[in-house]
Amino acid sequence: MRALALFSGGLDSALAMKLIIDQNIEVIAVHIDMGFGGTNDKKEYLQNLCDQIGAKLEILDLRKEFLDEVLFTPVHGYGKNFNPCIDCHGFMFRYTSKLLEKYNANFMISGEVLGQRPMSQKKESLDIVQKLSGQEDLVLRPLSAKLLSPTKPELEGWVDREKLLDINGRNRQTQLRMARRIGLKGFDEPAGGCLLTMPDTSARIRDFIEHDKMDVDDIDIVKFGRHLRLPDGAKLVIGRNEADNLSLETVKSQKFYRAKIKDAIGPFNMLSQNASEADKALATKLIITYGKTEDEKIYTVDFGEFEMQGVKFQTKEVAAKYFILQSS
Ligand code: SF4
Known part of the structure; x- marks a missing residue:
């Protein structure tokens, strides 16, 4: 089994990968560069986290596609600023799903947490993103999986649902405890989104x-x-x-x-x-x-x-x- 992970470089996506790797599933961390992720070169930072977690890193430059397809024409609108988060998540899954065949991967995961972000991580938003992915039944959110409908990887027994989590909301204590337990170091404090926010x-x-x-x-x-x-x-x-x-x-x-x-x-x-x-x-x-x-x-x-x-x-x-x- 192999999974592709949407890897923003944040703690949540790193932990989501760890939960899946711990189930003996190979994970390829896909970091999508949309141009607004920050002003520093993140390659070294991303590689460091992937090395600790045990995932292979792939960086995709989708800046042009993001400008052409999402930033100025989001179907689901903007958040408080110029951040089209729902369409952006859907976009990331859609492009990652195109890599499933190339990497011979079976499903996709992300570090999305139910209720953590006001716009993009409400239950309805997660459902919309799942639809936008074009591979609805192959999108698994390990950190909140137990609060969401079972997905194909769980129903088929590729992933043990019991070993996934039920994190809900903005409190990050569970994630920080987990990071301490596995000894994860060098991750950025959650910044609350990209420069578009x-x-x-x-x-x-x-x-x-x-x-x-x-x-x-x-x-x-x-x-x-x-x-x-x-x-x-x-x-x-x-x-x-x-x-x-x-x-x-x-x-x-x-x-x-x-x-x-x-x-x-x-x-x-x-x-x-x-x-x-x-x-x-x-x-x-x-x-x-x-x-x-x-x-x-x-x-x-x-x-x-x-x-x-x-x-x-x-x-x-x-x-x-x-x-x-x-x-x-
Ligand atoms: S914060 Fe930025 S990168 Fe994250 S989903 Fe929203 S628009 Fe996309």
Whole structure:
């Protein structure tokens, strides 16, 4: 017997895999990258957990499919922010189910817990997700299985239902006890969802698609920096710190100029390629304002294809009215 697991990298999915591995079933942990899972490279982290649990790790890049099929057109709507959790879970199961044959696997599991999340883990939502998977009877949730209808793996005796759990709700004591018992180390505290559940990221995505089409290479830009929308419609992103600057430099999107102050220390910045002359001039002043610059001195900002000169605003408060979210 072999199972494919939806492996987010969280404690719950790790424990769900452990429950199945303990029944002498091989588990392949499928981690789906949809682009909004976090800003750090998680490969090492995921591998560490899989090694401890005894699962093989597979990482699938489905960022394009997620943008095309789910993010902007979720049939079951969004949660509090830009998180289409029900459709997202269904999407993950649907793509994982396509791998059943490739890996000669018999069923799928996830770390979903009944009642843990307000939108996606109510009983009705779990049922919807199961249907969306396209392989309804092959979806097993080991952590809450005893509270749900028996699935084919249980009915066929592939899995001993008695050894599965009946966890319900948001209290995570059972999971933490289990992690201690098996000696699992190095797992992240549950963060409550991906970046799509964050108000800042959600506001930036909303703003982005109001002005442009979001492609895979644009995903990373909504994760870093201060985001400003200038009067003629250009987007300006200004790095907040060294980590932001380094991350913005790796963004692949071709829709932006990359800009830095030439004659002073300052942040890394990105400006829409279709910026008007007025927006370019304003961006130049704003970029200089966020650099280590002196009042009334003229500086040059290098936008790659052109350069512009300007002086700083006397206060950063001028920038506030262009922030996409006040907290930026
Ligand atoms: S929190 Fe993010 S990754 Fe998790 S189900 Fe919701 S949208 Fe998908």
